[in-house]
Amino acid sequence: MAGAGAREVMRRIKSVRNTRKITRTMELVATSKLKRAMDRMQAARPYGDALGDLLRSLHAPGLAQEQPLLRQPRATKRAAVLLLTANRGFCGVFNANLIREARARLETLQAEGVDTELHIAGRKGLAFFRFRGSAIASATTGIGDAPTPEDAEQLVAPLRRGFEARDLDAVYMISSEFRSAMSTPPRTARILPVEPAPGARPVDAFIVSPRPGRLIGQILPRYLRMTVYGALVENAAGEQGARRAAMKSATDNAGEILETLTRTYNRARQGQITQEIAEIVGGAAALE
Amino acid sequence: MQLRVVTPEEVVFEGSARSLVAPAWDGWVGVLPGHAPFLTLMGEGPLTVEPESGSSREFRIGGGVMKVEANVVTVLADQVSPG
Numbered sequence: 001m002a003g004a005g006a007r008e009v010m011r012r013i014k015s016v017r018n019t020r021k022i023t024r025t026m027e028l029v030a031t032s033k034l035k036r037a038m039d040r041m042q043a044a045r046p047y048g049d050a051l052g053d054l055l056r057s058l059h060a061p062g063l064a065q066e067q068p069l070l071r072q073p074r075a076t077k078r079a080a081v082l083l084l085t086a087n088r089g090f091c092g093v094f095n096a097n098l099i100r101e102a103r104a105r106l107e108t109l110q111a112e113g114v115d116t117e118l119h120i121a122g123r124k125g126l127a128f129f130r131f132r133g134s135a136i137a138s139a140t141t142g143i144g145d146a147p148t149p150e151d152a153e154q155l156v157a158p159l160r161r162g163f164e165a166r167d168l169d170a171v172y173m174i175s176s177e178f179r180s181a182m183s184t185p186p187r188t189a190r191i192l193p194v195e196p197a198p199g200a201r202p203v204d205a206f207i208v209s210p211r212p213g214r215l216i217g218q219i220l221p222r223y224l225r226m227t228v229y230g231a232l233v234e235n236a237a238g239e240q241g242a243r244r245a246a247m248k249s250a251t252d253n254a255g256e257i258l259e260t261l262t263r264t265y266n267r268a269r270q271g272q273i274t275q276e277i278a279e280i281v282g283g284a285a286a287l288e
Numbered sequence: 289m290q291l292r293v294v295t296p297e298e299v300v301f302e303g304s305a306r307s308l309v310a311p312a313w314d315g316w317v318g319v320l321p322g323h324a325p326f327l328t329l330m331g332e333g334p335l336t337v338e339p340e341s342g343s344s345r346e347f348r349i350g351g352g353v354m355k356v357e358a359n360v361v362t363v364l365a366d367q368v369s370p371g
Contacts, residue, residue: 043297043298044297047295047297047364048296050294051353051364058327149296206325206326206357207324208327209328210313210329214329215327215328215329215353218353219353222352222364225296229296
């Protein structure tokens with residue numbers, strides 16, 4: 001191989017080395033953001049658990065007639081799908097998984113003859129559905145790495161009002177489940193009508209103020225907001241976990257490519273030296 | 289009695305208390321050890337806590353729910369700012 005070949009390989013080595021530097025930095029950043037996101041997830045649990053307990057103990061079969069958020073529609077005519085994605089990419093299949101789940105849910109609903117409307121949080125989901133030309137009922141892109149309960153409220157308030165006004169019969173939320181930093185599968189949850197988990201512990205023994213029917217009316221919107229807030233926080237953690245994994249494998253791959261390229265470069269250089277020696281020896285032999 | 293003040297974002301206070309005065313939706317509520325099981329909507333205002341040890345603490349509560357059960361008080365506050 002000639003000198004030009006070795007130079008070309010050297011150029012690629014430098015380029016791959018730079019890429020590896022970037023992916024490694026992104027991996028480190030994601031690791032530290034993941035830590036904070038997991039802390040936030042942890043910190044949201046006591047409130048969520050306590051509120052869930054409270055709702056379960058206040059829930060009674062008769063309340064469904066009285067509380068708009070507990071209304072069980074006889075038939076679902078119109079449903080909303082709330083899709084939570086990340087604002088940024090470079091996190092492997094994280095966003096693609098969520099988008100696929102949302103499409104599957106929309107198709108299932110449409111096949112059942114349900115009118116659907118799509119609400120999206122996160123630039124990645126928005127970009128996909130906008131490119132496809134799908135109708136998008138609302139889009140939010142301002143939620144950062146540290147979602148707040150206010151973010152959740154802004155997302156869910158229009159859906160809650162729609163359900164209360166009977167414009168919507170069901171609301172589904174698609175977000176990722178944070179099993180571990182390596183495993184963040186998408187998940188669909190029906191958030192409206194609110195359906196408290198079974199295992200109700202009645203509150204007959206409690207002094208309740210205002211009366212249970214009114215109190216639960218105050219708790220339900222909070223429960224709904226907390227459900228969405230919990231999902232936002234979990235999604236943020238999942239995003240960072242997925243990004244860390246993706247950047248780690250990119251860094252590892254870059255390392256492997258570097259090894260191969262270095263070997264190619266050394267062989268080219270050795271070949272060049274051998275050739276030069278052969279030329280010198282040949283030249284010297286020709287002079288004799 | 290045990291007191292826990294939590295918001296969606298964090299646990300603000302966790303510890304033993306001798307007494308507390310909380311802003312309920314319809315007025316002030318005082319809770320002492322041995323209070324009957326009680327569930328109330330909260331309004332906005334300061335929550336004053338007399339801890340088992342140390343000086344009294346105050347938190348500004350921006351609405352929420354309070355539960356008293358078996359000497360355990362749980363305040364689920366929408367927001368808490370330092371009093």
